[in-house]
Amino acid sequence: MRSTTATATTAIAPTAPAPAIRLMAALISIVLGLTLAMASGLSFGVQSALADETADTGTATTAPANGSGATQTVIAGPVPNIIITGYTYGGNSVAAGATFPLNFTFQNKGKVRVENMVVTVDGGENFTIAGGTNTFYFDRLAAGKSLSQEVQMQAVSGAKSGAQGITVSFRYEYVDQDQRGSNNADIKLSVPVSQPDRFQVNDPQVPESLNAGEESTVTMAYVNKGKGDIANVEATVEGDGIEAVTKTQYLGNVASGASGSIGFAFTPTTTGEVNAKFTIVYEDSDGHQQTKEFPVTLSVQEAPAPDIPSADADMTTQEQTGTPWWVVVVGVVIVVAVIIAIVMVRRRKKRKKKASVDEAWDDWEKGDGDAGGPSDGNGNGPTGSATTSGVPATSAVPSDDTADMPAVASVADMPGNGSASGARRRH
Known part of the structure; x- marks a missing residue:
């Protein structure tokens, strides 16, 4: 082929101008440059594919540097986290004593997948599991992926009103740089509870x-x-x-x-x-x-007319509201006893005064008898001289009004009375 080309070139040399040869050389150089560029791009694509393939393990392999074949390992990625992206409980609120479905969705926010995951739901003192279990197992969850789980729950009859908490716990493992690690997360959900209006x-x-x-x-x-x-x-x-x-x-x-x-x-x-x-x-x-x-x-x-009380009613009211009857009886008895005592005292005084007057008369008569004066020629003794004294015989007994006067004998002693006492004074 080469001798044919040379022969051809020799054959046309006399007729081909020099600029044509230079143009052909330039075209050949361009073709060779394009070929090398395509080869370099293919190598870069293979390198990117290898880096993407090892992303899940947290390592990346780069193309050999300077044709030496050595690789570089980058630092491992962060620990994967699990979060709950949404949940529902069947309505606006849960009535105390009612059952409801708790549905929640969780997602792996890490760069590596998680494995051997255990999920536990705890209702605390206000919620219980309405049948079934509160623990669930998941084999694996890739990076960025989500899963959902539903749990039948019941609000206890004595649950407090308002928002009450439910805890969802996650325990899982993951592999990073050919090493296995573990992590856990506790996430609280809020469910409003309403007590019935009673x-x-x-x-x-x-x-x-x-x-x-x-x-x-x-x-x-x-x-x-x-x-x-x-x-x-x-x-x-x-x-x-x-x-x-x-x-x-x-x-x-x-x-x-x-x-x-x-x-x-x-x-x-x-x-x-x-x-x-x-x-x-x-x-x-x-x-x-x-x-x-x-x-x-x-x-x-209509309000009734007011009653005007009569006099009898007033008396009856006074009697009903007055002093008790036994107090009146006792008062009467005391008054009668006082009156009787006064009468008896007065009578005693009168008797004493009368007795003193009688004694005075007796003393006066005895005094006349002892004088032994001459009779009046009529056979009357001293007693007759008393009767001829001009004082009535009835005056010998004093009345009650004269009870306090001196004895009547003082009257016989008055001058001019022909009493025996007067005769005695003459002798």
Whole structure:
């Protein structure tokens, strides 16, 4: 081939110009350059493929440097992490005592795959597993991949209201740079729990009779039978034909199991049937406002005219409200005893005074008999001289009014009386 080319060249040499030869040489140089460039690109692609293939193990192999065939090893990647990217629990909230499906999705955020994974779900004191198990096993999970798991759970009847926690735990292994490692992660989920509204208010207790213009009271008993507290309890009374000094009452919070009563004081202003409404407003354990209304119809009558008490009624009232009868009897007995004592004392005094007067007369008569004066010629002795003294015989006994006077004998001693005592004084 070469001699043929040379021969051809020799044959055409006389006719081919020199510039044509230089052009052909330039074309040959271009073709050779393109061929070398294509060979270099192929080598670069093979090197990139080898690096991608070893990415999962955290190592990378580069092309030989300067044709020596040596390789370089880079530092291992970070520990792979597992996170929960989303979860559902069947609605806006879970009622206490109800079952619900907990569905969660988890993802491997690392650069290497994880193996031998164990997942555990723990509901704490507010949730339990509604049948089945709370532990699950997964053989492997590649880098960047996700898996989902569903668990049937139940909120216990005594669960607290509000957001309550559920813990999902992950334990797994991984291989990096031909070495096996392990890791674990605990992730908490929040599930809202609602207690049923069991705040009970009884119907209003209305009096049997209501009078216009007179204040009356209506009471309502309540009890919180729920597991959670209720807050901001307010009670209101309203209606045409009634007046209330306090139309709205604020009761505050009512704890679980607490009870009490609400009293409404109002005054009907018209007679007949009066429509009124009692309203209770509060916030349940979930913070939602609840309202209970109790419409009632009141039968109001005209107030009766006031009774004017009579005199007999006043006396009867006084007797009924006066001193007890036994006190009166004792008082009468004491008064009678005092009167009797006074009468007896007076009688004794009178008897003593009369006795002293009698003794005075006796002494006077004895004195006349001892004088032995002459008779009056009529056979009368000294006694006769006493009767002729001009003092009546009846005056010998003094009356009660003269009981305190001196003895009558002093009268006989008066001058001019022809008494025996006077005769004695003359002798």
